[in-house]
Amino acid sequence: MNLKNSHPRLGVHPVVYLFAFIVLTGAMSAFAPGGVCAQELTPEMLRAASQQTGLSEAELRQRYAQQGGTAAADTVAKAEEPGRTELADIDDSRPWRDTNVQVQLPMDPAQDDSTGLDDLEDDFAAEEGFFGEEFFALDAGMFTPPSFGPVPGDYRLGVGDEIIINVWGGVDLQLTRVVDRDGAVLLPQVGKIVCVGRTLAEVDDAVRERLAITHASIGLDDRDPREGADTFVEVTLGHLRGIRVFVVGEAMRPGSYELSSVSTVLTALYMAGGPSTTGSFRSINLVRGNEVVATLDIYQYLTGGSRQGDARLREGDTVFINNRGPAVHISGGVRRPMHYEMLAGETMADLVGYAGGFLPTAAPEVIHVNRILPVGARQSGQPDHILLDVPFDPSTGLTVDGQPMNLLDGDVILVDDIGDRLEGWxxxxxxxxxxxxxQFTDGMTSLDLVTAAGGLWPDALTERAVIDRTSPDGAYSSLSVPLADTEAGVPLQSQDVLEVFSRWEIQTRPQVHITGEVFTGMTLDYREGMTLRDLVLKAGGLKASADLLRAEISRTRLDAVTSQDRNVRPTQTVEIIAVPLGDDFLTRDESLLLAPYDRVAIRRLPWWEMQHTITITGEVFYPGVFSLERRDETLSSLVRRAGGLRPDAYPIGARVIRTQDNVGNIAIDLAKALDEPGSQYDVVLQDGDTLLIPDRMFTVKVVGEVGFPTSLVWEDGLKIDDYVNRAGGYLEKSDKGKSRVVYPNGMSLPNKGGSKVVAGSTIIVPIEPPPTGKTTTETIRDITGIVASLAMVWLVIDTAAR
Known part of the structure; x- marks a missing residue:
């Protein structure tokens, strides 16, 4: 299957495109509740489907509902005006569509998992197309002429046109009639008036003449008014008739279309999606009665606005799109680089005009042409492509020898761009x-450049600036120049770069630091006159824990650290200054002046600390958060403050979780801690500890390499092996010697001599690790090899001895 021919922009009838989605629509309807299609219609989906099918959004909603079984089609109301014919059912504001097609809306982006058509569209859009293709990518409805309103003066009425007769003055009357199949309209007391083939002005005269027979107050015209005529007649057009035309040849969507009677060739092309990838933009024929009555060149319309050949269509006309003619491609320094279709006799000048002309950066003096040799010029063993450099005069559109530059089918033209190099700056x-x-001018100096730049900022370093120089041959050099005390400056050259430094770019600003009991410890640039109070305030002020009797400033002794004496090391490079802040630190007038590089430390009160808290949960009378009374408070003290243990408490399973230093679980013996307060079992608690005291437990859990890992009812006196046997026994790959029991408080004991098991314990039987070193088979193979080697050596010695 040719994928290109199935692309919605590459010549497929809407029926084919829509049918490709019918199966998916049915599947969605089948799985939706009540058989209704579960996909929600969005404006984006409706617009996309309208562009692809030519149907209006209202028709799409109606047909989509019919497929889901939720709505019925609205019947078209018949016109009830007198004289109306069946042509009233024709809606010629839109092109003809196949009304029996099934409508499948595009999938919502969140639901659509298929990428076939989207990938084709992306690939097609990514290619550099032909000039004129994008013109037909717009919504066709944007170019549909109105089905009512003013018409050109040479418009001739036909069957289905609606005329409106307005009479006012002595008689007030309005009649609306449609030209019937006999080509006439029927007026009361007047009879039939033939309209077909007449212009609107001719019909106006005929109606006025016939009405004047029955109404004496109606004048025939302004030039021959009747005496006493005070009634006026005006004939206008209402709804225009529809015509059916055919678009064939190399069209995107060839077929039959119903259009307004004022439609032109371009209108039909829009409806059909324009020429296909093999269709011509330069030769589109209007065929009427087996004769070509007009030929449209779309390039003339797109580049010059000329609609020569865009004739008005008539009933039964055929718009035939010929095969695409010779094509060339132009790129480089033109405004519209792309492919162009050329007519016989057109030259490079025509191509440049279609491409929008040369860019300001183009260098058209020599144009490069990659040409495919004609069949008759090809030689065996020689390349079929040649490269031509054609001297071109853009002012005349001719070559330098005054000849037009002819083009051949398949030519690839490249227009060079000028270089980016800039001089004179x-x-x-x-x-x-x-x-x-x-701009660089001859004789320009560094002082001239500084003046042109508005002068130096106050922080500029005037002692030295640097000129980075690039010579005409591209060599780099550097020149140091002063900016102060010079009247003439240093001569500059083209492309010189003068760099003026700030003083603070080449030296570090001194800083001061503050740490300790302030809200925000920080480092700041030192400022002349800055005091200790200023720095404390910038740091957010003092904390409640600050020691107001002691602040410490460490000050660098600049005379010592800047000494040039290499023989004597300075005995002291830092001076420590103790400053009592006092309660009136912020209110008193004087405050210690800071010096560059000072470091201020606000000390903490010696015994300042906030409450330390611990949490107790489980089987105590008052669980919750408690503050430690002292730093050495223990388990027994905390349990006593919590009201003691409840009757159902299980002290064997009690444990402590410690967050400090990521210690984690601590296995404790709560029973002994309560029986022997202050003993080694009575653990000292820390800030952030959590004491968990569980309820009574009655089971033992067996996991690992046993027959059936499970939980068993605890029985006093049973050992590890007893519980393992009840769980199916040890498996073949179990490591019995590494089995262990973990008590509910987190303590673990190996299975040696049958360790005691308490309620809430977990027995773990690990898998035996794979053996390390060589297996028995590998060892026997190595020994066999050694023995065979010894036997060979013995045989050689024995043979030599004989």
Missing amino acids: VEIVGSVKRPGRY
């Missing part, structure tokens, strides 16, 4: 008011 960067590039 100098640049200034850094601490100036307006840094940037400036």
Whole structure:
């Protein structure tokens, strides 16, 4: 199957495109509740389907509901005006569509898992297409002429046109009639008036003349008014008739279309999606009665607005799109680089015009042409492509020898661009008011450039600036120049870059630091006149834990650290200054002046600390959060403050979880801690500890390499092996010697001599690790090899001895 031919932009009738989605629609309807399609219609989906099918959004909703069984089609109301014919059912505001097709809306992006058509569209859009293709990618309805309103002066009425007769003055009357199949309209007391083939002005005269017979107050016209005529007649057009035309040849969607009677060739092309990938944009024929009555060149319309050949259509006309003619491609320095279809006799000048002309950066003096040799010019053993460099004069559109540059089918044209190199400039960067590039003039100096840049900022370093110079041959050099005390400046060259430094770019600003009992410890740039109080305030103020009697400033002794004496090491490079802050620290007038590089430390009160808390949960009378009374408070003290253990408490399973230093679970013996307060079992608690005291337990859990891992009822006196046997026994790959019991408080004991098992314990039987080193088979193989080697050596010795 040719995928390109199935693409919605590549010549497929809407019926084919819509049928491709019918199966998916049925599947969605079948799985939706009540047989209704479960997909929700969105405006984006409706717009996409409308562009692909030519149906209106209202028709899409109606047909989509019919497929889901939720709505019935609305019947078209018949016109009830007198004289109306069956042509009233024709809606010629839209093109003809196949009304029997099934409608499948595009899937919602969140529901659509298929990417076939989308991938084709992406691939097609990614290719550099032909000039004119995008013109037909717009919604066809945007170019549909109205089905009512003014018409050209040469418009001739036909069957189905609606005329409106307005009479006012001595008689007030309005009649609406449709030209019937006999080509006439029927008026009361007047009879039939033939309209077919007449212009609107001719019909107006005929109606006025016939009405004047029965109404004496109606004048025939302004030039021959009747005496006493005070009634006026006007004939206008209402709803225009529909015509059926055919679009065939290399069209995207060839077929029959119903259009308004004022439609033109372009209207039919829009409806059919324009020429296909093999269709011509330059030769589109209007065929009427087996004769070509007009030929449309779309390029003339797109590039010059000329609609020559865009003739008005008539009933039964055929728009025939010919095969695409010779095509060339142009790229480089033109405004619209793409493929173009060329007519016989068109030259490079025509192509450049279609491409929008040369860009300002183009270098059209020499145009490169990659040409496919004609069949008659090809030679055996020689390439079939040649590269031509054609000298071109853009002012005349001819070659330099005055000849037009003819093009051949398949030519690939490249227009070079000029280089990016820029000359005649100098640049200034850094601490100036307006840094940037400036025009270089002969005799220009560094002072001239600084003046052009608005002068130096106050922080500019005037002692030295640097010129980065690039010579005409591309070599780099650097030149140091002063900016102060110079009247003439240093001569500059083209492409010089003058860099003016700020003083603070080449030296570090001194800083001060504050740490300790302030809300935000920080490092700040030192400022002249900064005091200790200023720094404390910038740090957010003092905490309640600050010792107001002691602040410490460590000050660098600049005379010592800047000493040049290499023979004597400074005995002291830092001076420690103790400063009592006092309660009136913020209110008193004086405050210690800081020096560059000072470090301020606000000390903490010696015994300041907040409450330390622990949490007790489980079987106590008052579980919750408790504050430690002292730093050495123990388990027994905490349990006593919590009201003691409840009757159902299980002390054997009690444990402590410690968050400090990520200690984790601590296995304790709560019973002994309560019986022997202050003993080694009575653990000292820490801030953040959690004491868990569980309820009574009655089971033992067996896991690992046993026949059936399970939980068993605890029985006093049973050992590890007893519980394992009740769980199916040890498996073949179990490591019996490594089995162990874990008590509910987290303590673990190995299975040696049958360790005691308490309620709530977990017995773990691990799998035996794989053996390390060589297996028995590998050892026997190695020994056999050694014996065989010894036997061979013995045989050789024995043979030599004989």
